Amino acid sequence: MNGKILVFNAGSTTLKYKLFNYQNNDLTVLKHGFVQNIGLRTGPKNHLVALSLLFSDLAANLPSLAHIDDLVAIGHRVVYGGNEFRTITKLDSFVVDKLKKYNSIAPLHNPPILDVITDILKHSGRKGHRDIDxxxxxxxxFFSNLPQHVKIYPLSYKLYRDxxxxxxxxxxxxxxxVIEEIQKxxxxxxxxxxxxxxxxSSITACIDGKPIDTSMGFTPREGLMMTTRSGDIDPGILIYLVQSxxxxxxxxxxxxxxxxxGLQGVSEISSDMRDLLYVANLPMEDNDYKVNSNLKNLPDIYKEQAKLAIExxxxxxxxxxxxxxxxxxGCDVLVFTGAIGYGSNYIRxxxxxxxxxxLGQTKIEYIETDEETQIAEEIINHVF
Structure with a gap:
């Protein structure tokens, strides 16, 4: 099957899209765009507003779905599907309702993603395009086959079983x-x-392209310190905060x-690594960065807290x-990606x-992740 594939990628504060053309086993990008800082001071109120910006041609050159010739499929990144959804899944209102029950597990991601999907389902059903899946x-x-000794928490086995x-x-x-790019x-x-x-932020260990461990867990709160999330902490702290x-x-x-x-909590300044590098007077390589006037001439205590957060x-x-x-x-290749991992040589x-x-002879690489292409390829491999 040949045709166009449209992919939406909703993050916690971003909304991206790519429009692909698939012809004769060749996948090429026709258009792409994004809206960022959603829900923050400098961005749109929510993801639906961001989506309307894309559709209205204000933030990106995205025409109405009804006017994309040869559009045969629309793909969406969904953060969490539990055990119920382990592979690529055709979406409809019934599936969306099932996914809503996982909102509490990924509250920063699943709700806005499902809002976008619901709106896209409505758009892709207009003007003769009701057959767009x-x-x-x-x-x-990707982690559905982790080893049992990695997957199961040291809690009562009953919690895992039931x-x-x-x-x-x-x-x-x-x-x-990025792992597939490194293998190439x-x-x-x-x-x-x-x-x-x-x-x-998360980190994954792989052997021959198969993950054997990863830092995030039952929810995206586990593991590394992140921009606004704590990552691993003593669970007793949570009990203490409630009991007290x-x-x-x-x-x-x-x-x-x-x-x-995370960065926001420790610095008390910002969740943006670029802001903290600026305040701490450390190298910040983003030429498009514009400093917020509120960050200028901060007391020295904030400079120290910014340094602490980065450390x-x-x-x-x-x-x-x-x-x-x-x-x-041992490790053959250590690869960084993500806005900070790819974008900051200083942090790497x-x-x-x-x-x-x-690390010794370990190669250190950095690659700009391309989740949209990965999603398009999944659609091609499993649907076309």
Whole structure:
């Protein structure tokens, strides 16, 4: 089958699209665009507003779905599908309703993603385009075959058996994309550690392209320190906060660990790594960065907190690299991706330079992840 494939990728604060043409086993990008800072001071209110910007040609040159000739499929990145959705899935209102029950597990991602999907389903059903199928590709699918000793938490086995409390993993589409790119560049590579550093951050250990461990778990809150998420912390802290009435309820607790922790929480300045590098007077290589006037002439205490947040962030990554290096028995390629991982040479060097005694001959690469192409290829492989 030949035709055009449209892919939407909704992140916690971004909405991206790519329009592909697939002809004679060749996939090419026709158009692409994005809206960022959704829900933040400098961006649109929510993802539906961002989607309307794309459709209205204000933020990207995206025509109405009804006017895309030869459009045969629409793909969506969905963060979490649990055990119920482990492979690419055709979307309809019934499936969307089923996915809504997982909103509490990925509250920063699933709700806006499903809002976008619901609106796209309506658009793709207009003006004679009712036969355009929508498909979900799940971030968690890449990790569906993790070993049991990795997947199961050291809790009561009953929680795993009856409630499916287990490690699912996230950022799977991104990790799979960069790992496959590394395998193309180095065909003899066996052991890869993939590090995705963006709004969310995770690290994955792979042997021959198959993940054997990953830092995120039952939810995207586990693992590395992130821009607003805490990552790994002592669970006793959460119990203490509730028992001591420092937090009023579970919703407030969730807000703390999901939105008010990480770089944002430690620095008390910003969740944007570029802001912290600026405040800390450290190298910041983004030529498009525009400093917020509120960050100028801050008291010295904030400079120190920015440095501390950066130090903690990099240290957490180093710990996971060391652990994965050990379980892999070495590493052929260490690859960085994500807005921070790909975009900041300073952060990459700060993470890797203290590990040179261990890394030895390990190649260090950085690749801009292409989740949209990965989703399009999944559609081609499983649907066309």
């Amino acid at each position: 929508n498909y979900a590709v799940f971030d968690s699918s 409630n499916k409390i287990e490690k699912f993993g996230f950022h799977g589409i991104s990790h799979q994309n 560049k180095y065909p003899s590579t066996h052991k890869i550690i993939s590090i995705h550093l963006g709004s969310g 009435k420092i937090v009023k309820n579970i919703d407030e607790l969730d807000k703390i660990i999901n939105e008010l922790s 903690m962030y990099c240290y957490k990554v180093q710990k996971f690299i060391g652990a994965y290096f050990a379980i892999l028995g 060097n700060k993470i890797t330079e203290p590990l040179q005694h261990m």
